[in-house]
Protein backbone atom coordinates (compact mmCIF):
# COMPACT_ATOMS: atom_id res chain seq x y z
CA UNK A 448 0.00 0.00 0.00
CA UNK A 449 1.44 3.34 -0.96
CA UNK A 450 1.26 6.47 1.10
CA UNK A 451 -1.07 8.16 -1.34
CA UNK A 452 -4.70 9.02 -1.88
CA UNK A 453 -6.80 8.24 -4.92
CA UNK A 454 -9.70 10.58 -5.59
CA UNK A 455 -12.38 9.20 -7.87
CA UNK A 456 -14.11 12.02 -9.69
CA UNK A 457 -17.86 12.04 -10.19
CA UNK A 458 -17.87 15.50 -11.70
CA UNK A 459 -18.10 17.82 -8.70
CA UNK A 460 -16.84 21.36 -9.08
CA UNK A 461 -14.97 20.74 -5.82
CA UNK A 462 -13.01 17.60 -6.79
CA UNK A 463 -9.80 19.56 -7.38
CA UNK A 464 -10.15 21.08 -3.96
CA UNK A 465 -10.12 17.62 -2.39
CA UNK A 466 -6.78 16.97 -4.09
CA UNK A 467 -5.46 20.27 -2.74
CA UNK A 468 -6.55 19.57 0.81
CA UNK A 469 -4.79 16.21 0.76
CA UNK A 470 -1.62 17.74 -0.69
CA UNK A 471 -1.72 20.46 1.97
CA UNK A 472 -1.49 17.67 4.51
CA UNK A 473 1.63 16.55 2.62
CA UNK A 474 0.24 13.37 1.18
CA UNK A 475 0.43 12.65 -2.53
CA UNK A 476 -2.99 12.58 -4.17
CA UNK A 477 -4.21 11.91 -7.65
CA UNK A 478 -7.60 12.32 -9.31
CA UNK A 479 -8.89 9.62 -11.66
CA UNK A 480 -12.23 9.42 -13.45
CA UNK A 481 -14.90 7.40 -11.61
CA UNK A 482 -14.86 4.67 -14.27
CA UNK A 483 -11.15 3.88 -14.06
CA UNK A 484 -10.48 0.18 -14.28
CA UNK A 485 -10.22 -1.54 -10.90
CA UNK A 486 -6.90 -3.07 -11.98
CA UNK A 487 -5.51 0.43 -12.36
CA UNK A 488 -6.65 1.22 -8.84
CA UNK A 489 -4.95 -1.92 -7.55
CA UNK A 490 -1.74 -1.02 -9.38
CA UNK A 491 -1.80 2.49 -7.99
CA UNK A 492 -2.10 0.95 -4.50
CA UNK A 493 -3.62 3.97 -2.78
CA UNK A 494 -3.58 4.07 1.01
CA UNK A 495 -7.03 5.67 0.95
CA UNK A 496 -9.76 6.42 -1.57
CA UNK A 497 -12.05 9.44 -1.64
CA UNK A 498 -15.22 9.42 -3.72
CA UNK A 499 -16.00 12.96 -4.80
CA UNK A 500 -19.33 14.69 -5.06
CA UNK A 501 -21.12 15.09 -8.36
CA UNK A 502 -24.22 16.56 -9.98
CA UNK A 503 -26.01 13.25 -10.73
CA UNK A 504 -28.54 11.20 -8.77
CA UNK A 505 -27.46 7.64 -7.99
CA UNK A 506 -30.88 6.21 -8.83
CA UNK A 507 -30.76 7.57 -12.40
CA UNK A 508 -29.99 4.81 -14.88
CA UNK A 509 -26.85 6.28 -16.41
CA UNK A 510 -25.42 7.99 -13.37
CA UNK A 511 -21.71 7.42 -12.75
CA UNK A 512 -20.99 4.35 -10.62
CA UNK A 513 -18.00 2.36 -9.51
CA UNK A 514 -17.67 -1.38 -9.51
CA UNK A 515 -18.95 -2.57 -6.09
CA UNK A 516 -15.66 -4.51 -5.79
CA UNK A 517 -13.89 -1.19 -5.14
CA UNK A 518 -15.67 -1.12 -1.77
CA UNK A 519 -14.24 -4.56 -0.97
CA UNK A 520 -10.57 -3.77 -1.65
CA UNK A 521 -9.94 -3.24 2.05
CA UNK A 522 -8.74 0.31 1.37
CA UNK A 523 -10.30 2.98 3.65
CA UNK A 524 -12.93 4.94 1.72
CA UNK A 525 -14.49 8.34 2.30
CA UNK A 526 -17.54 9.27 0.25
CA UNK A 527 -18.40 12.95 -0.07
CA UNK A 528 -21.96 13.99 -0.99
CA UNK A 529 -22.65 11.98 -4.18
CA UNK A 530 -19.84 9.67 -3.02
CA UNK A 531 -21.73 8.99 0.21
CA UNK A 532 -24.98 8.38 -1.65
CA UNK A 533 -23.21 5.97 -3.98
CA UNK A 534 -21.89 3.98 -1.02
CA UNK A 535 -25.43 3.74 0.37
CA UNK A 536 -26.79 2.80 -3.05
CA UNK A 537 -24.19 0.09 -3.61
CA UNK A 538 -25.11 -1.42 -0.26
CA UNK A 539 -28.74 -1.53 -1.49
CA UNK A 540 -30.00 1.25 0.71
CA UNK A 541 -32.49 3.92 -0.12
CA UNK A 542 -31.44 7.22 -1.66
CA UNK A 543 -34.21 9.60 -2.63
CA UNK A 544 -34.86 13.11 -3.72
CA UNK A 545 -34.99 15.38 -0.68
CA UNK A 546 -38.10 17.52 -0.22
CA UNK A 547 -35.97 20.58 0.22
CA UNK A 548 -32.84 20.90 -1.81
CA UNK A 549 -30.17 21.89 0.70
CA UNK A 550 -27.63 24.44 -0.45
CA UNK A 551 -25.44 26.57 1.76
CA UNK A 552 -24.47 26.51 5.40
CA UNK A 553 -25.86 24.15 8.02
CA UNK A 554 -24.85 23.11 11.54
CA UNK A 555 -23.41 19.67 12.09
CA UNK A 556 -24.68 17.98 15.20
CA UNK A 557 -22.52 15.12 16.40
CA UNK A 558 -24.78 12.35 17.65
CA UNK A 559 -22.33 9.57 18.58
CA UNK A 560 -18.70 9.03 19.32
CA UNK A 561 -17.01 9.01 15.98
CA UNK A 562 -13.62 8.36 14.45
CA UNK A 563 -14.20 10.73 11.55
CA UNK A 564 -15.49 13.54 13.75
CA UNK A 565 -12.86 13.12 16.49
CA UNK A 566 -11.96 16.48 18.10
CA UNK A 567 -14.53 18.29 15.99
CA UNK A 568 -16.59 21.01 17.67
CA UNK A 569 -20.26 20.23 17.97
CA UNK A 570 -22.61 22.37 15.85
CA UNK A 571 -19.84 23.67 13.61
CA UNK A 572 -20.79 25.15 10.25
CA UNK A 573 -20.73 22.85 7.22
CA UNK A 574 -21.30 23.46 3.52
CA UNK A 575 -24.18 21.52 1.98
CA UNK A 576 -25.03 21.25 -1.69
CA UNK A 577 -27.37 18.37 -2.45
CA UNK A 578 -30.80 17.51 -3.80
CA UNK A 579 -30.85 13.85 -2.75
CA UNK A 580 -30.60 12.29 0.67
CA UNK A 581 -30.17 8.85 2.18
CA UNK A 582 -33.26 7.70 3.94
CA UNK A 583 -31.88 4.40 5.17
CA UNK A 584 -28.31 3.71 5.96
CA UNK A 585 -26.32 0.60 5.11
CA UNK A 586 -25.94 -2.39 7.40
CA UNK A 587 -22.76 -2.33 9.53
CA UNK A 588 -22.87 1.47 9.53
CA UNK A 589 -23.71 3.93 12.25
CA UNK A 590 -24.90 7.50 11.90
CA UNK A 591 -22.63 9.93 13.72
CA UNK A 592 -23.75 13.31 12.46
CA UNK A 593 -26.95 15.05 11.43
CA UNK A 594 -28.30 18.48 10.55
CA UNK A 595 -31.71 20.01 10.95
CA UNK A 596 -32.75 18.96 7.45
CA UNK A 597 -30.63 15.87 6.98
CA UNK A 598 -30.93 13.13 9.57
CA UNK A 599 -28.16 11.10 7.97
CA UNK A 600 -25.27 13.48 7.39
CA UNK A 601 -22.32 11.32 8.45
CA UNK A 602 -22.10 7.53 8.34
CA UNK A 603 -19.26 5.29 9.44
CA UNK A 604 -18.41 1.64 9.37
CA UNK A 605 -15.37 0.76 11.39
CA UNK A 606 -15.70 -2.82 10.33
CA UNK A 607 -15.57 -1.99 6.64
CA UNK A 608 -13.41 1.11 7.04
CA UNK A 609 -15.91 3.05 4.94
CA UNK A 610 -17.07 6.56 5.82
CA UNK A 611 -19.34 9.11 4.24
CA UNK A 612 -20.37 12.72 4.68
CA UNK A 613 -23.30 14.47 3.04
CA UNK A 614 -21.58 17.86 3.19
CA UNK A 615 -18.33 19.13 1.64
CA UNK A 616 -15.36 19.04 4.06
CA UNK A 617 -13.04 20.22 1.25
CA UNK A 618 -14.52 23.71 0.91
CA UNK A 619 -13.34 26.54 3.13
CA UNK A 620 -16.91 27.26 4.34
CA UNK A 621 -16.89 23.99 6.29
CA UNK A 622 -15.27 25.17 9.53
CA UNK A 623 -13.85 21.84 10.64
CA UNK A 624 -13.41 20.44 7.13
CA UNK A 625 -9.63 20.19 7.23
CA UNK A 626 -9.78 18.33 10.53
CA UNK A 627 -12.29 15.85 9.12
CA UNK A 628 -9.99 15.13 6.17
CA UNK A 629 -7.07 14.95 8.62
CA UNK A 630 -8.95 12.37 10.71
CA UNK A 631 -9.72 10.29 7.64
CA UNK A 632 -6.14 10.32 6.38
CA UNK A 633 -4.19 10.01 9.61
CA UNK A 634 -6.48 8.52 12.28
CA UNK A 635 -8.42 6.16 10.03
CA UNK A 636 -6.14 5.39 7.08
CA UNK A 637 -2.88 5.63 9.06
CA UNK A 638 -1.13 7.60 6.33
CA UNK A 639 1.95 9.69 6.99
CA UNK A 640 2.94 13.15 5.77
CA UNK A 641 5.80 12.47 3.40
CA UNK A 642 5.12 14.45 0.20
CA UNK A 643 7.90 17.00 0.04
CA UNK A 644 9.66 18.84 -2.72
CA UNK A 645 13.15 17.53 -1.97
CA UNK A 646 12.02 13.98 -2.63
CA UNK A 647 10.15 15.21 -5.67
CA UNK A 648 13.33 16.77 -7.08
CA UNK A 649 15.37 13.62 -6.48
CA UNK A 650 12.84 11.27 -8.01
CA UNK A 651 12.12 13.46 -11.02
CA UNK A 652 15.82 13.87 -11.78
CA UNK A 653 16.13 10.09 -11.94
CA UNK A 654 13.04 9.85 -14.16
CA UNK A 655 14.25 12.61 -16.47
CA UNK A 656 17.69 11.03 -16.89
CA UNK A 657 16.15 7.65 -17.55
CA UNK A 658 13.76 8.82 -20.22
CA UNK A 659 16.05 11.35 -21.92
CA UNK A 660 19.23 9.26 -21.95
CA UNK A 661 21.76 11.06 -24.11
CA UNK A 662 19.18 12.87 -26.23
CA UNK A 663 18.50 16.59 -26.40
CA UNK A 664 15.63 18.54 -24.87
CA UNK A 665 14.32 21.85 -26.15
CA UNK A 666 12.48 24.01 -23.60
CA UNK A 667 10.48 27.15 -24.24
CA UNK A 668 10.96 29.76 -21.54
CA UNK A 669 8.09 32.17 -20.99
CA UNK A 670 9.60 34.23 -18.22
CA UNK A 671 7.03 32.73 -15.86
CA UNK A 672 7.97 30.71 -12.82
CA UNK A 673 7.06 27.26 -14.16
CA UNK A 674 9.32 27.23 -17.19
CA UNK A 675 12.15 28.91 -15.27
CA UNK A 676 12.05 26.32 -12.50
CA UNK A 677 11.79 23.60 -15.10
CA UNK A 678 14.93 24.92 -16.80
CA UNK A 679 16.81 24.66 -13.49
CA UNK A 680 15.56 21.16 -12.83
CA UNK A 681 16.42 19.98 -16.34
CA UNK A 682 19.86 21.56 -16.24
CA UNK A 683 20.55 19.87 -12.95
CA UNK A 684 19.38 16.58 -14.43
CA UNK A 685 20.87 16.58 -17.94
CA UNK A 686 23.26 19.55 -18.12
CA UNK A 687 24.05 20.68 -21.65
CA UNK A 688 21.54 18.35 -23.24
CA UNK A 689 19.02 21.02 -22.33
CA UNK A 690 18.47 23.81 -24.84
CA UNK A 691 16.36 26.59 -23.31
CA UNK A 692 14.83 28.96 -25.85
CA UNK A 693 13.20 32.29 -25.09
CA UNK A 694 11.08 33.54 -27.97
CA UNK A 695 10.18 37.19 -28.22
CA UNK A 696 6.61 36.87 -29.42
CA UNK A 697 6.08 40.61 -29.39
CA UNK A 698 3.31 39.77 -26.93
CA UNK A 699 5.41 39.99 -23.77
CA UNK A 700 5.43 42.74 -21.16
CA UNK A 701 7.42 45.87 -21.99
CA UNK A 702 11.19 45.19 -22.24
CA UNK A 703 10.57 41.72 -20.84
CA UNK A 704 12.60 39.86 -23.45
CA UNK A 705 15.73 41.94 -23.04
CA UNK A 706 15.52 42.08 -19.22
CA UNK A 707 14.92 38.40 -18.85
CA UNK A 708 17.59 37.33 -21.33
CA UNK A 709 20.04 39.23 -19.12
CA UNK A 710 18.71 37.65 -15.95
CA UNK A 711 18.71 34.14 -17.40
CA UNK A 712 22.30 34.50 -18.54
CA UNK A 713 23.79 36.51 -15.71
CA UNK A 714 21.81 35.52 -12.63
CA UNK A 715 20.82 31.97 -13.43
CA UNK A 716 23.73 31.09 -15.63
CA UNK A 717 21.41 29.55 -18.19
CA UNK A 718 22.69 29.48 -21.75
CA UNK A 719 19.44 30.63 -23.30
CA UNK A 720 18.92 30.84 -27.03
CA UNK A 721 16.97 34.05 -27.72
CA UNK A 722 15.03 34.70 -30.87
CA UNK A 723 12.89 37.61 -32.01
CA UNK A 724 9.79 36.29 -33.75
CA UNK A 725 7.53 39.22 -32.96
CA UNK A 726 6.93 40.15 -36.59
CA UNK A 727 5.78 36.64 -37.48
CA UNK A 728 3.47 36.38 -34.48
CA UNK A 729 1.84 39.72 -35.25
CA UNK A 730 1.54 38.88 -38.92
CA UNK A 731 -0.14 35.54 -38.19
CA UNK A 732 -2.58 37.21 -35.80
CA UNK A 733 -3.69 39.81 -38.30
CA UNK A 734 -7.48 40.15 -38.53
CA UNK A 735 -8.03 37.32 -36.02
CA UNK A 736 -10.64 38.07 -33.37
CA UNK A 737 -11.77 34.75 -31.94
CA UNK A 738 -9.96 33.84 -28.68
CA UNK A 739 -9.72 30.18 -29.62
CA UNK A 740 -8.30 30.93 -33.06
CA UNK A 741 -5.75 33.27 -31.51
CA UNK A 742 -4.60 30.53 -29.12
CA UNK A 743 -4.34 27.97 -31.90
CA UNK A 744 -2.41 30.34 -34.18
CA UNK A 745 -0.04 31.30 -31.38
CA UNK A 746 0.52 27.61 -30.53
CA UNK A 747 1.37 26.84 -34.12
CA UNK A 748 3.64 29.88 -34.46
CA UNK A 749 5.49 28.79 -31.32
CA UNK A 750 6.12 25.36 -32.82
CA UNK A 751 7.18 26.84 -36.17
CA UNK A 752 9.62 29.10 -34.32
CA UNK A 753 11.05 26.18 -32.32
CA UNK A 754 11.53 24.36 -35.63
CA UNK A 755 13.41 27.38 -36.98
CA UNK A 756 15.62 27.31 -33.89
CA UNK A 757 16.17 23.59 -34.35
CA UNK A 758 17.35 24.13 -37.91
CA UNK A 759 20.03 26.41 -36.49
CA UNK A 760 21.14 24.41 -33.46
CA UNK A 761 20.62 20.84 -34.63
CA UNK A 762 18.04 18.17 -33.89
CA UNK A 763 16.34 17.93 -30.51
CA UNK A 764 14.32 14.93 -29.40
CA UNK A 765 12.20 16.10 -26.50
CA UNK A 766 10.02 19.13 -26.02
CA UNK A 767 9.78 20.14 -22.34
CA UNK A 768 6.79 21.97 -20.91
CA UNK A 769 5.97 23.31 -17.48
CA UNK A 770 2.46 21.87 -17.56
CA UNK A 771 0.97 21.83 -14.06
CA UNK A 772 -1.56 19.57 -12.41
CA UNK A 773 -4.08 22.38 -12.67
CA UNK A 774 -3.71 22.37 -16.47
CA UNK A 775 -4.07 18.61 -16.53
CA UNK A 776 -7.22 18.68 -14.43
CA UNK A 777 -8.69 21.64 -16.25
CA UNK A 778 -8.15 20.15 -19.67
CA UNK A 779 -9.34 16.63 -18.88
CA UNK A 780 -13.10 16.18 -18.61
CA UNK A 781 -14.23 13.40 -16.28
CA UNK A 782 -15.62 11.01 -18.82
CA UNK A 783 -13.19 11.42 -21.66
CA UNK A 784 -9.65 11.51 -20.35
CA UNK A 785 -7.36 12.15 -23.25
CA UNK A 786 -3.61 12.30 -22.97
CA UNK A 787 -3.35 14.75 -25.83
CA UNK A 788 -5.44 17.70 -24.69
CA UNK A 789 -3.08 18.36 -21.81
CA UNK A 790 -0.37 19.98 -23.87
CA UNK A 791 -2.52 22.85 -25.02
CA UNK A 792 -2.48 25.01 -21.95
CA UNK A 793 1.14 25.93 -21.77
CA UNK A 794 1.93 27.32 -25.11
CA UNK A 795 -1.64 28.19 -25.87
CA UNK A 796 -2.74 25.47 -28.21
CA UNK A 797 0.00 23.20 -29.50
CA UNK A 798 -0.82 21.46 -32.76
CA UNK A 799 -1.80 17.84 -32.07
CA UNK A 800 0.83 15.98 -34.03
CA UNK A 801 4.16 17.45 -33.17
CA UNK A 802 7.22 15.33 -33.72
CA UNK A 803 8.92 15.81 -30.38
CA UNK A 804 8.41 13.54 -27.44
CA UNK A 805 6.82 15.62 -24.69
CA UNK A 806 8.35 15.81 -21.24
CA UNK A 807 6.34 17.43 -18.45
CA UNK A 808 7.93 16.84 -15.03
CA UNK A 809 5.48 19.16 -13.21
CA UNK A 810 2.32 17.42 -14.34
CA UNK A 811 1.72 16.32 -10.76
CA UNK A 812 2.37 19.68 -9.11
CA UNK A 813 0.35 22.73 -8.14
CA UNK A 814 1.88 26.14 -8.70
CA UNK A 815 2.78 26.73 -5.04
CA UNK A 816 4.61 23.39 -5.11
CA UNK A 817 6.55 24.46 -8.22
CA UNK A 818 7.52 27.64 -6.40
CA UNK A 819 8.81 25.49 -3.54
CA UNK A 820 10.86 23.41 -6.01
CA UNK A 821 12.24 26.70 -7.36
CA UNK A 822 13.34 27.76 -3.88
CA UNK A 823 14.97 24.40 -3.25
CA UNK A 824 16.87 24.80 -6.53
CA UNK A 825 18.16 28.17 -5.41
CA UNK A 826 15.89 30.50 -7.37
CA UNK A 827 15.62 33.94 -5.79
CA UNK A 828 12.37 35.09 -4.18
CA UNK A 829 11.89 37.76 -6.84
CA UNK A 830 11.82 35.11 -9.52
CA UNK A 831 9.85 32.62 -7.45
CA UNK A 832 7.14 35.16 -6.72
CA UNK A 833 6.67 36.46 -10.24
CA UNK A 834 3.05 36.49 -11.27
CA UNK A 835 1.97 33.84 -13.75
CA UNK A 836 1.96 35.00 -17.34
CA UNK A 837 -0.04 33.13 -19.99
CA UNK A 838 1.75 31.49 -22.92
CA UNK A 839 -0.30 33.44 -25.52
CA UNK A 840 0.79 36.58 -23.68
CA UNK A 841 -0.84 39.95 -24.23
CA UNK A 842 -2.79 38.55 -27.20
CA UNK A 843 -5.40 37.18 -24.78
CA UNK A 844 -5.52 40.53 -22.99
CA UNK A 845 -6.22 42.50 -26.15
CA UNK A 846 -9.83 41.78 -26.89
CA UNK A 847 -10.43 41.58 -30.62
CA UNK A 848 -7.72 41.95 -33.25
CA UNK A 849 -4.11 42.25 -32.03
CA UNK A 850 -2.05 45.01 -33.61
CA UNK A 851 1.37 46.42 -32.81
CA UNK A 852 -0.19 49.70 -31.77
CA UNK A 853 -2.55 48.00 -29.32
CA UNK A 854 0.30 45.92 -27.88
CA UNK A 855 2.27 49.10 -27.22
CA UNK A 856 -0.71 50.75 -25.50
CA UNK A 857 -1.29 47.72 -23.33
CA UNK A 858 2.40 47.36 -22.48
CA UNK A 859 2.52 50.97 -21.28
CA UNK A 860 -0.60 50.61 -19.12
CA UNK A 861 0.66 47.30 -17.77
CA UNK A 862 4.04 48.81 -16.91
CA UNK A 863 2.32 51.50 -14.83
CA UNK A 864 0.24 48.92 -12.99
CA UNK A 865 3.30 46.83 -12.11
CA UNK A 866 5.25 49.91 -10.99
CA UNK A 867 2.44 50.96 -8.68
CA UNK A 868 1.97 47.44 -7.36
CA UNK A 869 5.58 47.62 -6.25
CA UNK A 870 5.31 51.18 -4.93
CA UNK A 871 2.26 50.26 -2.84
CA UNK A 872 3.84 46.90 -1.86
CA UNK A 873 0.87 44.98 -3.22
CA UNK A 874 2.68 42.85 -5.84
CA UNK A 875 3.22 39.90 -3.51
CA UNK A 876 -0.25 40.09 -2.01
CA UNK A 877 -2.01 39.10 -5.21
CA UNK A 878 -1.83 36.04 -7.43
CA UNK A 879 -1.92 38.11 -10.58
CA UNK A 880 -2.58 41.69 -11.67
CA UNK A 881 -2.79 42.90 -15.23
CA UNK A 882 -4.50 45.20 -17.68
CA UNK A 883 -6.90 44.25 -20.46
CA UNK A 884 -7.43 46.46 -23.49
CA UNK A 885 -10.98 46.61 -24.80
CA UNK A 886 -11.93 47.26 -28.42
CA UNK A 887 -14.44 49.77 -27.04
CA UNK A 888 -14.07 53.52 -27.17
CA UNK A 889 -15.56 56.05 -24.81
CA UNK A 890 -15.87 59.79 -24.82
CA UNK A 891 -13.77 61.84 -22.44
CA UNK A 892 -12.44 65.32 -21.97
CA UNK A 893 -8.81 66.26 -21.53
CA UNK A 894 -7.57 69.84 -21.31
CA UNK A 895 -10.89 71.14 -22.66
CA UNK A 896 -10.66 68.85 -25.65
CA UNK A 897 -13.01 65.99 -26.38
CA UNK A 898 -11.35 62.57 -26.53
CA UNK A 899 -12.68 59.34 -27.99
CA UNK A 900 -10.34 56.56 -26.98
CA UNK A 901 -10.06 52.99 -25.73
CA UNK A 902 -11.19 51.62 -22.38
CA UNK A 903 -8.76 49.58 -20.27
CA UNK A 904 -9.65 47.19 -17.47
CA UNK A 905 -7.50 46.48 -14.42
CA UNK A 906 -7.83 42.93 -13.14
CA UNK A 907 -6.34 41.80 -9.84
CA UNK A 908 -7.07 38.45 -8.23
CA UNK A 909 -6.17 36.47 -5.15
CA UNK A 910 -5.79 32.73 -5.53
CA UNK A 911 -3.89 29.75 -4.20
CA UNK A 912 -3.52 27.82 -7.41
CA UNK A 913 -5.38 29.63 -10.17
CA UNK A 914 -8.25 27.15 -10.17
CA UNK A 915 -10.52 29.43 -8.20
CA UNK A 916 -9.90 33.11 -7.60
CA UNK A 917 -11.42 36.13 -5.90
CA UNK A 918 -11.11 39.67 -7.20
CA UNK A 919 -8.77 41.63 -4.97
CA UNK A 920 -10.24 44.50 -2.92
CA UNK A 921 -7.47 46.91 -3.89
CA UNK A 922 -7.07 50.08 -1.80
CA UNK A 923 -8.80 53.12 -3.31
CA UNK A 924 -5.70 55.31 -3.30
CA UNK A 925 -3.83 52.66 -5.26
CA UNK A 926 -6.62 52.34 -7.84
CA UNK A 927 -6.86 56.09 -8.08
CA UNK A 928 -3.14 56.39 -8.76
CA UNK A 929 -3.11 53.67 -11.40
CA UNK A 930 -6.19 55.01 -13.19
CA UNK A 931 -4.87 58.56 -13.15
CA UNK A 932 -1.49 57.58 -14.46
CA UNK A 933 -2.86 55.32 -17.20
CA UNK A 934 -5.26 57.95 -18.52
CA UNK A 935 -2.63 60.70 -18.33
CA UNK A 936 0.38 58.80 -19.56
CA UNK A 937 -0.91 56.26 -22.09
CA UNK A 938 -1.95 57.77 -25.36
CA UNK A 939 -5.12 56.16 -26.65
CA UNK A 940 -6.65 55.12 -23.31
CA UNK A 941 -9.06 57.58 -21.71
CA UNK A 942 -10.95 55.40 -19.25
CA UNK A 943 -9.99 52.73 -16.70
CA UNK A 944 -12.36 50.28 -15.02
CA UNK A 945 -11.83 47.58 -12.38
CA UNK A 946 -12.94 43.98 -12.86
CA UNK A 947 -15.13 42.65 -10.01
CA UNK A 948 -15.54 39.08 -11.22
CA UNK A 949 -14.35 36.02 -9.33
CA UNK A 950 -13.46 32.63 -10.82
CA UNK A 951 -15.88 30.93 -11.17
CA UNK A 952 -17.97 32.18 -12.86
CA UNK A 953 -15.33 34.26 -14.69
CA UNK A 954 -11.90 33.00 -15.67
CA UNK A 955 -8.78 34.91 -14.67
CA UNK A 956 -7.80 35.90 -18.20
CA UNK A 957 -10.45 37.47 -20.40
CA UNK A 958 -9.87 35.13 -23.34
Ligand code: XMP
Nearest residue numbers: 792793795835836837838839913954955956
Ligand atom coordinates in the same frame (compact mmCIF):
# COMPACT_ATOMS: atom_id res chain seq x y z
P1 XMP B 1 -7.81 31.17 -16.52
O1 XMP B 1 -7.94 32.33 -17.44
O2 XMP B 1 -8.02 29.85 -17.21
O3 XMP B 1 -6.30 31.15 -16.05
O4 XMP B 1 -8.65 31.31 -15.28
C1 XMP B 1 -5.78 30.42 -14.98
C2 XMP B 1 -4.30 30.70 -14.89
O5 XMP B 1 -3.63 30.18 -16.05
C3 XMP B 1 -3.01 31.22 -16.79
N1 XMP B 1 -3.25 30.93 -18.21
C4 XMP B 1 -2.34 30.39 -19.02
N2 XMP B 1 -1.06 30.03 -18.81
N3 XMP B 1 -0.91 29.31 -21.05
C5 XMP B 1 -0.35 29.50 -19.83
O6 XMP B 1 0.83 29.18 -19.65
C6 XMP B 1 -2.18 29.62 -21.36
O7 XMP B 1 -2.66 29.41 -22.45
C7 XMP B 1 -2.93 30.21 -20.28
N4 XMP B 1 -4.22 30.66 -20.19
C8 XMP B 1 -4.39 31.10 -18.91
C9 XMP B 1 -3.68 32.50 -16.33
O8 XMP B 1 -2.82 33.62 -16.51
C10 XMP B 1 -3.98 32.18 -14.88
O9 XMP B 1 -2.85 32.36 -14.06
